[in-house]
Amino acid sequence: MHGVMGKQPEAVTEAGTAPSRVMLWLLVAMTGVAPISLYMLVPALPQLATIFERDISIAQMTVSLYMVGIACSQIIMGPLSDRFGRRPVLLAGLGLMVAASAACIFAETLPELIAARFLQALGGATGMVVSRAIIRDLYSRERISSMISLVIAVMMIAQMLSPLTGGLLETAFGWRSIFYVITGASLAVAVAIALALPETRRLRAEGSGFRQDVGSLLTSRAFIGYMLCQVLASQIIFTFAGGGPYIVVMQMGRSSAEYGAWFATTAFAYLIGNLFCVRFSPRHSLEKLIWLGLALQLAGSALNLVWGVIGLNQSPSWLFGTQMLVMFANAFVMSNSAAGAISVRPEAAGTASGAMGFLQMGLGALISQFGAWLGGHFTTPVPLNIAIVVLSIACASTMVFLIPRRNVVVSEQLIEQAEEEESGLL
Structure with missing residues (x-):
């Protein structure tokens, strides 16, 4: 390596x-x-x-x-x-x-x-x-x-x-x-x-191609796990973006301009999360940073649900305050799980990136509509809060059940060593 x-x-x-x-x-x-x-x-x-x-x-x-x-x-x-x-x-x-x-x-x-x-x-x-x-x-x-x-x-x-x-x-x-x-x-x-x-x-081995790339990625638990972790984390953003306007404008009786200002705070939190990730990534493994993000993401979404159940989420400051924590954590989860997904098979990084982006945007179009339905058909933000908690749990489950914790780095090192030997032969 x-x-x-x-x-x-x-x-x-x-x-x-x-x-x-x-x-x-x-x-x-x-x-x-x-x-x-x-x-x-x-x-x-x-x-x-x-x-x-x-x-x-x-x-x-x-x-x-x-x-x-x-x-x-x-x-x-x-x-x-x-x-x-x-x-x-x-x-x-x-x-x-x-x-x-x-x-x-x-x-x-x-x-x-x-x-x-x-x-x-x-x-x-x-x-x-x-x-x-x-x-x-x-x-x-x-x-x-x-x-x-x-x-x-x-x-x-x-x-x-x-x-x-x-x-x-x-x-x-x-x-x-x-x-x-x-x-x-x-x-x-x-x-x-x-x-x-x-x-x-990168130089590709003779005979390798799209079919081989797809086959190797689809049979890799690490790739599936990292990809689903990244995609599910992104759906938290789409869900909240779909339901947020209805909750703030229809349920809380605020203006659309005020919603825009509050929503900007979550985008700012996501930006800060990415900047922190830039600082911490060279010092810590991406698995540790994903777990840090997942822990904060689950804590923030659970707090939002608690605020919703006891009625505090009828004020934008409570709703968006904890959602900022979720978005800060989301930056750690998304960037590091994306890095893990495209690292499983480096010579197929484009195929891995494309599959991840396709699922993210394709599901996002559906999930944002679901979020809008949750926000527009209820008189409380609790259903939307529950959806975000479920997505956070599903996101963490991919790390628990799909990603082999000890073999990911080792497998990548073996791949890179094989590529080095192959390029030396060429």
Whole structure:
């Protein structure tokens, strides 16, 4: 393993990798281009419904089908990056995003805009799945979670500002200006990747391919465990995001603006959690950090349920105060379990990343609807609190029952030693 870790930076340097700070910004840009583009359009949805004379639910499809496009992209582009390399798949995906964003500018009907948005997501989300694979290509297992957390932390700052940016653009220049900015930004990211990002994919054994990658991943308890841990942790976010507005606005009688302000506190807690993860990951194993996150996550969700049962959760400060603890812990669980999932079979990191992202977004679309039903059909937040506790328990159960505690690191070391011997023979 030390031999591989020593060789990998040399290979990357010979390939022409830019300094690590430039690489970090490239990873942030390729990861953020799709989600930032998603949230930039949200403030313009009422205006789109008015301009095209359609119901707001139809305008909402520019967002919901965009999320479907993100899910589909992950399951397609991840395996392709394992087979053809990170660079060509990234450039093809971003090229599709540039073309689709330009099509959004010239859309004359809402169905045309919805179709172009789907293609925009299909191309743009390539960066989300391939960035995780690139991080696995470049960094040792001990550093993966800190790099993922750092990328997420920087990206979230831009992501939190994107609705404000979209609203200002729509107010000043009209909704099409949003897509002028997205087109220019995605083109700039594509050019930067073409100029500064070398190919990072590992050498693959002869005869290996998609079928072998999928077979090895699906038969690995460690991969299934880490992936389900990451996916279930993400569903806590989707559940609360789906039900939160109904609880605050309908049950508590607060304004939507106040809900937005309170919800921002949970995003801030998640950001801080990622920054703490960056600090702690190099010093502790990812398994220990996952367990720390799971313990805090379960404690926060259980407290929220207690507050709900005794009636304190009728005040936003109680509901969001403990949810901030859940989100802080969630950052530890998600980044470290993602690192574990893509480390089980390093040469299939793209396929692993794609499967994880597909399940996360696909289930998220359903779970957010379930969260909205829980928040909108009851007069108390307790059902939503129970759902989050159940998800927290399910998340911890994957670590208890699926992940072999002693064999994960050993198996990865054997894989890397085999790769080192194979590359020496080549």
